[in-house]
Amino acid sequence: MPREIWILVVATTVSVTGGSFLWPMNSIYMHNELGKSLAFAGFILMLNQAASVAGNLIGGTLFDKYSAYKTVLIGTFLSMTSAILLSFFHTAAPYTILLIVMGFSSGITWPVMYAMAGSLWPEGGRRTFNAIYVAQNLGVALGATASGYVASISFSYIFMANASLFVVFFFIVLFAFKDFDKKIDRQMQTSVIKQKAKIKQKDPLIALLILCGGFFVIWFSYSQWQATIAPYTQEIGIPLEQYSTIWAVNGFLIVISQPLVRWVTSKIPSTRKQIYIGNVLLIFSFIVAMVSENFAMFAVAMAILTMGEVIMWPAFPTIANELAPKGREGFYQGLVNSIASVGRMIGPVLGGFIVDYFNMEILFYFLLVILFIPFVTTRFYDWKLREKEMVKGQEETA
Numbered sequence: 001m002p003r004e005i006w007i008l009v010v011a012t013t014v015s016v017t018g019g020s021f022l023w024p025m026n027s028i029y030m031h032n033e034l035g036k037s038l039a040f041a042g043f044i045l046m047l048n049q050a051a052s053v054a055g056n057l058i059g060g061t062l063f064d065k066y067s068a069y070k071t072v073l074i075g076t077f078l079s080m081t082s083a084i085l086l087s088f089f090h091t092a093a094p095y096t097i098l099l100i101v102m103g104f105s106s107g108i109t110w111p112v113m114y115a116m117a118g119s120l121w122p123e124g125g126r127r128t129f130n131a132i133y134v135a136q137n138l139g140v141a142l143g144a145t146a147s148g149y150v151a152s153i154s155f156s157y158i159f160m161a162n163a164s165l166f167v168v169f170f171f172i173v174l175f176a177f178k179d180f181d182k183k184i185d186r187q188m189q190t191s192v193i194k195q196k197a198k199i200k201q202k203d204p205l206i207a208l209l210i211l212c213g214g215f216f217v218i219w220f221s222y223s224q225w226q227a228t229i230a231p232y233t234q235e236i237g238i239p240l241e242q243y244s245t246i247w248a249v250n251g252f253l254i255v256i257s258q259p260l261v262r263w264v265t266s267k268i269p270s271t272r273k274q275i276y277i278g279n280v281l282l283i284f285s286f287i288v289a290m291v292s293e294n295f296a297m298f299a300v301a302m303a304i305l306t307m308g309e310v311i312m313w314p315a316f317p318t319i320a321n322e323l324a325p326k327g328r329e330g331f332y333q334g335l336v337n338s339i340a341s342v343g344r345m346i347g348p349v350l351g352g353f354i355v356d357y358f359n360m361e362i363l364f365y366f367l368l369v370i371l372f373i374p375f376v377t378t379r380f381y382d383w384k385l386r387e388k389e390m391v392k393g394q395e396e397t398a
Contacts (some may be wrong), residue, residue, distance in 0.1 A: 004120045005131060011172045012135040018165025019142025021158050024226060024247050025151055031231045033155055034092050042227055044096050048103035049345030053338055055107020063112045069181045075109030076170045083166040087159035111337060116180055118265030134255055141251025148244025177315030203384050204323040208332060211381035212339040215316050217344025221367045227348035227362060228355050233298060243294045246302045253306040261310045273314040275378045278312020283371050290364040
């Protein structure tokens, strides 16, 4: 990989490691330490993701019209400042405000990081984004491994570790990213606002929206591991440090399973089938989690979830890239990321509401039912395109 991609990989790992000290603990901290309901915790996480969507749109616009380097610098400065303040002020009101600001600042940063990766190494194709994806999950593994043990000593240390790594991330961006603007291919654009008016081909966009209906359901379900399942593990007696180890299993498995994933995807090149397989594994992981009573069973459920994730996740941006008209790749990728954010936004608050007013078992059954939706959306998302291709083929034959 080019030197610039390695810099992005290192920066991503540092940033996500810092964030991974905090995000697996958000629901636990609000529920167990601040004494708030799961619905309240879910609502705050919803606001965090709503701010992330807003930051995504603004970050993409700034990338198009202003500067990739300065845009990322603004986002990382806001993240760093919020993290430092959070290490000193983490009662309910400042925690809520700063978590929303951190969602907004990360929303500014990450679309531009992906856009820079694609622009700095366009010939890298899937390898470019896979490098960032693996770096993110290495950060998840490192941060999540340590977070539970640190939190078991004091939650204050969680905030301090998060702030320290965001300071490191800021200085990496400040000094190592400053020449990136000169090397960026401006054909890669991310602004949804700017590109919306330019889209003339509606059928591919409709196909992507249908596909993303299933992607939303998947992210809604996946977000329960961070929102409702986290406090549930505490209620059934799993220590905090063991819960964080479950996320370490996720991160490390994503990194070490890459050779296996490459083998599976080479044997099953159909992205449609990859989504089917991944979704089956996702359903199976929730079945195992539903009957789990100890750390070992939850770790098994997470391992199954992770294998489904690594097979299925890259299929969505791949299909988006295939559907995108020339020059609209950035918009289509931005749409996929936005749908994921909306799933993460609604998942915690609705999941928390179901658990608060019913129970965890009802939530598990609800997830198992709605997870059949992605099979339908994946099967039929491109039916109109295939129909037009068939008509075109018949006309050419005639």
